Amino acid sequence: AQKVTQAQTEISVVEKEDVTLDCVYETRDTTYYLFWYKQPPSGELVFLIRRNSFDEQNEISGRYSWNFQKSTSSFNFTITASQVVDSAVYFCALSEAGSGYSTLTFGKGTMLLVSP
Amino acid sequence: DAGVIQSPRHEVTEMGQEVTLRCKPISGHDYLFWYRQTMMRGLELLIYFNNNVPIDDSGMPEDRFSAKMPNASFSTLKIQPSEPRDSAVYFCASSLFTGGRSGELFFGEGSRLTVL
Numbered sequence: 001a002q003k004v005t006q007a008q009t010e011i012s013v014v015e016k017e018d019v020t021l022d023c024v025y026e027t028r029d030t031t032y033y034l035f036w037y038k039q040p041p042s043g044e045l046v047f048l049i050r051r052n053s054f055d056e057q058n059e060i061s062g063r064y065s066w067n068f069q070k071s072t073s074s075f076n077f078t079i080t081a082s083q084v085v086d087s088a089v090y091f092c093a094l095s096e097a098g099s100g101y102s103t104l105t106f107g108k109g110t111m112l113l114v115s116p
Numbered sequence: 117d118a119g120v121i122q123s124p125r126h127e128v129t130e131m132g133q134e135v136t137l138r139c140k141p142i143s144g145h146d147y148l149f150w151y152r153q154t155m156m157r158g159l160e161l162l163i164y165f166n167n168n169v170p171i172d173d174s175g176m177p178e179d180r181f182s183a184k185m186p187n188a189s190f191s192t193l194k195i196q197p198s199e200p201r202d203s204a205v206y207f208c209a210s211s212l213f214t215g216g217r218s219g220e221l222f223f224g225e226g227s228r229l230t231v232l
Binding site for chain 2: 037046101
């Protein structure tokens with residue numbers, strides 16, 4: 001079973017629309033970290049956010065916001081007023097206490113295409 | 117500051133040839149990771165090092181794959197002999213693990229390998 005599931009393979013929106021990328025994770029650890037990374041067309045993965053399992057507060061950073069809900073094991077990512085530059089593949093990832101937090105397990109990614 | 121530097125960016129080779137991918141991590145980072153990205157399998161962790169010592173190589177697909185880190189500023193991933201199914205983008209990433217910064221990986225731009 002996948003530890004990190006991103007059910008949406010590809011999403012297409014028009015500029016200025018809001019879009020939510022879903023992430024569901026699975027772990028037996030009570031302590032863990034969740035991440036989102038962005039992979040633009042250039043290919044390099046870029047860190048966006050890290051959230052630990054004890055902090056369920058939602059976070060907002062500009063047009064980006066994250067909704068962490070332990071009850072549903074979800075860590076969803078919303079882009080408000082999307083822009084063409086947001087077009088990329090977005091990965092959700094999990095780091096567990098069991099691995100000493102040393103490694104990240106990535107979901108398969110969601111490709112977001114924002115058209116003008 | 118320079119990020120993670122990988123070379124070559126692109127490599128096309130014929131089946132059976134030896135391939136060597138190179139990585140220079142960010143100075144001061146004590147963890148180095150090699151990931152492989154394919155459409156079918158997404159991002160897979162191949163191996164990671166801590167202070168130049170290989171910690172977990174369970175992701176290395178076969179004995180044809182080997183990785184070394186002779187010093188803190190250089191690592192190689194070698195495939196010998198290469199096969200068409202090795203075609204993928206190989207990413208190197210480094211990180212500095214200090215408590216709250218656990219898991220924030222800095223990725224290189226990747227080496228796209230095509231084996232004909």
